[in-house]
Amino acid sequence: MKRKPVVDIFIPCFVDQLFPETGLNMVKVLEKLNCEVRYNPNQTCCGQPAFNAGFIEESGRIAHKFLKDFTNDQTNFVVAPSASCVGMVRNAYPDIFMSSSEFVNYRNLEKKVFEFSEFLVDVLQVTKVPGSRLDAKITYHDSCSALRECGIKAGPRALLQNVTGLELLEMEDTETCCGFGGTFAVKFESISVAMAQQKVENALASGANYIVSTDSSCLMHLDAYMRRENINLKVMHLADVLAQGL
Incomplete structure (x- = not known):
């Protein structure tokens, strides 16, 4: 066995x-x-x-x-x-x-x-999680760490495309930083907020109602900006998406 x-x-x-x-x-x-x-x-x-x-x-x-x-x-x-x-x-x-x-x-x-x-x-050589389902339009944010430090780009998209009911919509400049960067967001607040604003505007333009990523820190940063600006767009970690319906 x-x-x-x-x-x-x-x-x-x-x-x-x-x-x-x-x-x-x-x-x-x-x-x-x-x-x-x-x-x-x-x-x-x-x-x-x-x-x-x-x-x-x-x-x-x-x-x-x-x-x-x-x-x-x-x-x-x-x-x-x-x-x-x-x-x-x-x-x-x-x-x-x-x-x-x-x-x-x-x-x-x-x-x-x-x-x-x-x-x-x-x-595991898996691109589909059996039973995973989310009826939503989502756009994927490439975190700097995933893309630049780990070379992760195609994998999360393959997993998302195989979630029943989910529509994956690519936003413009998806590889651009969200503006968090740890202490960068504290030391350079105005730049950080402007970067979050641009990322959120691109996500909205895609027609998605969720931003999904591999990193909770990016999602926390974007969610904080959207809450402050009363923007009706939600965030979800990839693991949270894949667990829907299980």
Whole structure:
């Protein structure tokens, strides 16, 4: 009998604190696809906020903890509903672990870390989640981390196109940043808001009633702008879309 894929889920800070339903929906989809899902309650952050703010030593300590939390069984996959966190592991951790005795362990773990849609499409070879249904018109936002750090573009669209009742509409300049960028939104508020405005205007022009993405941070930023401006457009994480109807 073929062994079920064993998945250790990594829940990012944004999802843990603000969008826990996204983490639960990711589990629902993975279990629907016959994965054995495990959760290590000792996990915390990937270290990205500290790293991007220049606190390299502090982020290094968090990275070492991440490595410890997810190397109990190196045959397991590590899956996160965030290209931002996966991008951190792939692109910043090599510098952090370069001079460390844990470098080989990191390289072994790195091969097993995947963003949610990437795991479904590239590892499980799935582009349709059986039973998934959402009667809506949606447009997909390419987050900077997914597109530029992880090379993710076609996979989420393939999954969305196979959701029953869903119509995928491409917006103009979908690859343009939404304006969040972590502390960028705080340091350069006016620029950040202007970028969100342009992204939302493009989404509205597409005729969609939902903006979908792989990253809750982008969606949080866009949702905050739309709420302030009383714009009737909603956001959904890809995992939330795929879990509809299950």
